[in-house]
Amino acid sequence: MTTAPPLPRFDLEGRVALVTGAGANGGIGHALALGLARAGARLAIADVDENGLAATALELATLGSPPLARLADIAVAAEVDALFGAVDAQIGRLDILVNVPFAFPSRVRPHELAAADWERMLAVNLTGYFLCCQAALRRMLPAGQGSxxxxxxxxxxTALGRGALPYSCTKAAVHQMTRELAVEYAGAGIRVNAILPAQTLTPGLRAHLETPRFRDHVLPRMLAGLPQGRLLEPEDYVGPAVFLASDAARAVNGVLLPVDGGNLAMNAGGSHVWPPA
Ligand SMILES: NC(=O)c1ccc[n+]([C@@H]2O[C@H](COP(=O)([O-])OP(=O)(O)OC[C@H]3O[C@@H](n4cnc5c(N)ncnc54)[C@H](O)[C@@H]3O)[C@@H](O)[C@H]2O)c1
Known part of the structure; x- marks a missing residue:
């Protein structure tokens, strides 16, 4: 009998992961920071929300993994520089970067959108992601590896309507940035992938659910587009993120991975079953 090769490793022991937008008043970034730590990574975390950042830091310390925690707005180049400088000075390596924050200051129809709101969404959702990718690449290139x-x-x-235009444009650009970076740095041992969430039960969505207008009109539309019949939860993204960060995904590069219960797979006119006669 031949001996089976060992399974690719999913554990992140010895790796250093920086998660931006990891504050505990947020949703997905908070879950990913805790999840990567549970998988063995040492964490650096950043957020603009001081209390949320401190709360996540405390939770990580309770897990036995006290992080480097730093206030930083990813849209501000000097703050990104200071964040990555702190990782250099206090930890000395960076294996994994997870970019999570987003700005969505107003939800209005495109013809009513204020220029300042458009600029802020570009600054956080696109420029901020690029600045962090660039800073991470500068550390990962000499190391010859990174995720x-x-x-x-x-x-x-796909288009959501209901005032999503500037947000959707920035996300589409992040998807293309992911593919460009993946191709550009594949030969240097660096992998760049994206996780594409769908409607998720985060603190922001929970607040919306308090209003009857949202509960009665928007929520049913959301659920109709989610073949699993439920909103996503922040914890749903932990397994895919650990996979993409780990050696188990060593040949996975430039992938836009929907973690959406089948949302993107379903045609907008589709439904679960043919209705009974
Ligand atoms: N929640 C959803 O339904 C959903 C659906 C699809 C995609 N997403 C994406 O998932 C990611 C996380 O979404 P979420 O709903 O969990 O977000 P969230 O608002 O709950 O958390 C985001 C965190 O980022 C922080 N943050 C905001 N601006 C920042 C900045 N400029 N610099 C640093 N930190 C900043 C916030 O303080 C917060 O802690 C976002 O990129 C979002 O676009 C979310």
Missing amino acids: IINIGSNAGE
Whole structure:
């Protein structure tokens, strides 16, 4: 009998992961920071929300993995420089970058959108992701390895309407940035992938659910587009992120991975079953 080769490794022991947007008042970034730590990584975390950042840091410390925690707005180049400088000074390596934050300051119809809101969405959702990717690449290139995970959106692949235009445009751009970086740095041992969430039960969505207008009109539309029949939960993204960060995904590069319960797979006119007669 031949001996089976060992399974590719999913554990992140010895790796250093930076998660931006990891504050505990947020949703997906918070879950990913805790999840990567549970998989063995040492964490650096950043957010603009001081209390949320401190809460995540405390949770990580309770898990036995006290992080480097730093206030940083990813849209501000000097703050990104200071964040990565702190990782250099206090940890000295970076294996994994996960970009999570987003800005969505107003939800209005495109003809009513204020220029300042358009600029802010570009600054955080696109420029911020690029600045962090660039800073990470500068550390990963000399090391000859690294994994970058950008959080995209189903909204970057299909149109949502209801004031999503600037957000969707930035997410589509992040998807293309992911593919360009993946191709550009594949030969240097660096992989760049994106996770594309769908509607997720985060603190932001929970707040919307308090309003009858949202609960009665928007939620049913969302659920009709989710073949699993439920909203996603932040924890749903942990397994895919650990996979993409780990050696188990060593040949996975430039992938836009929907983690959406089948949302992008379903035609907008599709439904679960043919209705009974
Ligand atoms: N929640 C959803 O339904 C959903 C659906 C599709 C895609 N996404 C994407 O998933 C990601 C996470 O979404 P979420 O709903 O969990 O977000 P969230 O708002 O709950 O959390 C985002 C975190 O980022 C922080 N942040 C905001 N601006 C920042 C900045 N400029 N610099 C640093 N930190 C900043 C916030 O303080 C917060 O802690 C986003 O990229 C979002 O576009 C979410």
